[in-house]
Amino acid sequence: MIQEYESGPEPEATRRDSGVTESSRASRGWWDRNADEYQQEHGGFLGDDRFVWGPEGLDEAEAGLLGPAAGLAGLRVLEIGAGAAQCSRWLAAQGAHPVALDLSHRQLQHALRIGADFPLVEADAGALPFADGSFDLACSAYGAIPFVADPVLVMREVHRVLKPGGRWVFSVTHPIRWAFPDEPGPEGLSVAASYFDRTPYVEQDETGRAVYVEHHRTIGDRVRDVVAGGFRLLDLVEPEWPDWNRQEWGGWSPLRGHLIPGTAVFVCEALRG
Helix, strand or coil, rough: CCCCCCCCCCCCCCCCCCHHHHHHHHHHHHHHHHHHHHHHHHHHHHHHCCCCCCCCEEEHHHHHHHCCCHHHHCCEEECCCCCCCCHHEEEHHHHEECCCCCCCCHHHHHHHHHHHCCCCCECCCCCCCCCCCCCEEEEEEEHHHHHHHHHHHHHHHHHHHEEEEEEEEEEEEEEHHCCCCCCCHHHHCCCCCCCCCCCCEEEECCCCCCEEEEEECCCCHHHHHHHHHCCCCCCCCCCCCCCCCCCCCCCEHHHHHHHCEEEEEEEEEEEEC
């Protein structure tokens, strides 16, 4: 969805190729510009110390995709695309030792504003600044993966910093949603594009410079990316929209959520290299 900017014309929405460097630069700039609005709009739903996997409201406290909460104490956990580090804060409350990583300096400033007694690291998910085998677990709730041009690079980096057998759980926009308009109402229920068109969605300024990039992968692509990164897929969770959740979030809504999936959560295990 095209975002409003403080000055200048709105960016043009298009579908075109966008490589690793351009995608990373666009994501850093977009999240730095929009972090304040994002946290103001969605901070109430996310909470300060909840671990929510997506707009449906699937909560890690109930889902246990990283494992039983009681077993998290003492584990080192890397959160990728942490934003204001809400998930890391929940992990810390369970006795884990999280590290919250994000590309956006402004998002991490919000993490500091709320409070963080764990490390905050500003870095690209494709070049993790950690030693091999540094973490027991890794997680990402809509962080990084939808916005990177080379997801296998990220998978391999996560595999590198995990101990063998470590769990890696990440959520992304459900791939089927790419075939539908990004609208929460009835207009978002009719197929408008090919599910198999992997051309990235790009918003670009008047010079053609990308200011927002999102990449599409099919379900099969995502599974192959996981395997190519050195992981075994343990589960693929497609959260159903709960009756208690009446909010709209971009293209997510109760109307659409009761009919088509909006989020896919991949639960993976690191194989020995």
